[in-house]
Amino acid sequence: xxxxxxxxxxxxxxxxxxxxxxxxxxxxxxxxxxxxxxxxxxxxxxxxxxxxxxxxxxxxxxxxxxxxxxxxxxxxxxxxxxxxxxxxxxxxxxxxxxxxxxxxxxxxxxxx
Amino acid sequence: xxxxxxxxxxxxxxxxxxxxxxxxxxxxxxxxxxxxxxxxxxxxxxxxxxxxxxxxxxxxxxxxxxxxxxxxxxxxxxxxxxxxxxxxxxxxxxxxxxxxxxxxxxxxxxxxxxxxx
Numbered sequence: 001x002x003x004x005x006x007x008x009x010x011x012x013x014x015x016x017x018x019x020x021x022x023x024x025x026x027x028x029x030x031x032x033x034x035x036x037x038x039x040x041x042x043x044x045x046x047x048x049x050x051x052x053x054x055x056x057x058x059x060x061x062x063x064x065x066x067x068x069x070x071x072x073x074x075x076x077x078x079x080x081x082x083x084x085x086x087x088x089x090x091x092x093x094x095x096x097x098x099x100x101x102x103x104x105x106x107x108x109x110x111x112x
Numbered sequence: 113x114x115x116x117x118x119x120x121x122x123x124x125x126x127x128x129x130x131x132x133x134x135x136x137x138x139x140x141x142x143x144x145x146x147x148x149x150x151x152x153x154x155x156x157x158x159x160x161x162x163x164x165x166x167x168x169x170x171x172x173x174x175x176x177x178x179x180x181x182x183x184x185x186x187x188x189x190x191x192x193x194x195x196x197x198x199x200x201x202x203x204x205x206x207x208x209x210x211x212x213x214x215x216x217x218x219x220x221x222x223x224x225x226x227x228x229x
Contacts, residue, residue, distance in 0.1 A: 004154070041222070042222055043116070043203060043205075043220035043221050043222045043223055044155070044203065044205075044220040045220070046218075089154050089155075091154070098143065098160060098167070098168075098207075099157050099160070099168065100155075100157070100218065102154025102155050102156070103154050104152065104153050104154050105152070105153070105154055
């Protein structure tokens with residue numbers, strides 16, 4: 001079946017540090033890939049997405065590239081801020097389905 | 113900006129009691145989802161509605177969970193009786209259309225955090 005594996009957290013960084021959160025997936029065919037963010041006490045918000053191989057999703061300084069050869073969709077940001085502290089979820093959507101499959105989430109804490 | 117509304121935000125109940133959660137999707141959204149998020153894990157789909165019809169409830173524990181969306185607008189998720197293992201965050205999401213709608217248009221509510229004692 002389809003699955004998503006994220007690097008285990010928590011991740012703690014200093015402000016302005018470089019961020020990478022690894023995500024790999026298992027799926028048949030060509031899924032769409034997503035990163036969602038969950039701030040404390042809130043629901044999930046879509047951060048970025050990519051729908052085909054080599055696509056790069058970007059938003060708010062975050063980027064992720066759909067790598068079919070390595071089945072990966074790693075999240076990166078060049079300079080994190082305290083306000084980026086949240087839990088980040090990688091997810092996939094199999095073609096023809098409306099069912100999102102999520103990873104377990106990675107908690108990021110950014111210290112001033 | 114329109115949002116998905118959920119209530120209550122927090123619920124504490126005792127084992128074997130009945131609980132109910134309410135969700136009001138963004139106006140005009142035909143598809144509604146209920147997810148369960150256990151602490152430290154990602155959300156898992158429980159049930160999906162297209163208008164008032166259930167599209168997918170394969171992961172819904174039907175011996176104790178039920179969901180309805182009678183008029184194709186708001187929805188209620190019920191647990192009876194609640195068990196200790198049901199403690200989790202219950203998230204509702206909605207999207208504008210089914211079967212052709214962009215998958216990124218699932219908008220999530222703030223969730224209901226359930227604690228079963």
